[in-house]
Amino acid sequence: MAKAKILMSQPIHEEGTKYITSRGYEARVAPDFTEATLIKEIQDAHGFLVRTAEIPASVINAGKVLKAIGRHGVGYDNIDVKAATARKIPVCITPRANALSVAEHVLALMLALAKRIIPFDAATRRNEWEIRNSYSAFDLDGKTLGILGMGRIGMLVCQKARAAFNMKVLAYDPLVPKEAMEKAGAQVGAIPEILKASDFVTLHVPSMPETKGMIGESQLKMMKRSAYLINCARGPIVDEAALVKALKDGTIAGAGLDVFDPEPPKADNPLFTLPSVVLSPHSAGLTVECVIRMATHAAQAIIDVLEGRRPEGVVNPEALE
Incomplete structure (x- = not known):
């Protein structure tokens, strides 16, 4: 047979x-x-x-x-x-x-942005030693992390951010019981209040018609000018054009992106020219x-x-x- x-x-x-x-x-x-x-x-x-x-x-x-x-x-x-x-x-x-691997990647992007790893590496290779005196890096300890989507990945990000960096976590997920999110150590809130209060906002929602463009111009304007957006979920969740504008205008401080819309991104994608962005090729789950x-x-x-x-x-x- x-x-x-x-x-x-x-x-x-x-x-x-x-x-x-x-x-x-x-x-x-x-x-x-x-x-x-x-x-x-x-x-x-x-x-x-x-x-x-x-x-x-x-x-x-x-x-x-x-x-x-x-x-x-x-x-x-x-x-x-x-x-x-x-x-x-x-x-x-x-x-x-993939939950563990993606959660680790989220933290890696946060650290790269906070510690200015990419620009500091480039400057060091150019022998621009004085960049060390820019005092532009900062600590994650005690900062506020907003998590939109508290499934397996979001839960792990919450637990690891609290355990490793003593971060305050704000969370939103209409499909997860409030008690479960609170048990993980998160304070449950609505999207607008999370965007306004967070130093980092990380997205962990599925790609579907209801989530397409859920982070657009109006949502980005709610965020702190010192805040960073992390997306290791799906590219269409973020209005990429609005994000580029927000980064150029200084509406937010930066972004860490593992996903794009479309994928692979076009060679002339304006995100490639922005120094405030750390990028990876949809590789968070490819350890x-x-x-x-x-x-x-x-x-x-x-x-x-x-x-x-x-x-x-x-x-x-x-x-x-």
Whole structure:
């Protein structure tokens, strides 16, 4: 009997591939992730492990024997979940895989901005030693951190910021019980009051129509002129043009960004010219430990479905009914 096939839209860490084959399944990586190629490759696949490729209904519907989709990460805005649900195909994310890595990255961006790591490094390499007397770096200890979105990542950021830097944390999340946020050490508030009071504001909400542009010109104007915005969630959550304007005008002091709109950003993106910004290429969740967790957890979810078990992280539970 032929092995059931699990198709991967893009390569995953070898530990993920080993996980699949060690359990008796065929692991196949698509030659590329264009729509036409995926439509061809998915036709005999029982499972589909997706990274960042766009997966429209046309691809899902081409999977004649497709039973499960595993997302290599937690964002699933690149997958047509409605089409999968119509076919009774569960879409599973990896909720435990990237929270720690992304939370650490948030703190890294905060430290880089507070300690002026990027400009100090550049000046030191130019032998501009006197920059040390600019006294422009500052401590995180005792500062106020606003967290919009208190899911797994937001909770970890809250706990780590309090434990490492004695930060006061203000939090907002309409989907998380107030008691749970307070138990994590956060003071719960509304978005406007959080923006006005925070020295750093970090975003941890999903990308959806309701959150598109939730941080725009009016929200940026609520922030302190000395405040910094951190976004390691999704690019469309922030109105990028409004952010550029706010940074140029001095409406806020700076930003740390791991995500953009679109991705990859265009070569002439004005953010690239701003010295008050620290950037990374949507890599917060791409530590070696994290990519192994994402690959193996996504594979496990697919295998759970194929073997009749309820998988973790199903975003469309109605597909299992």
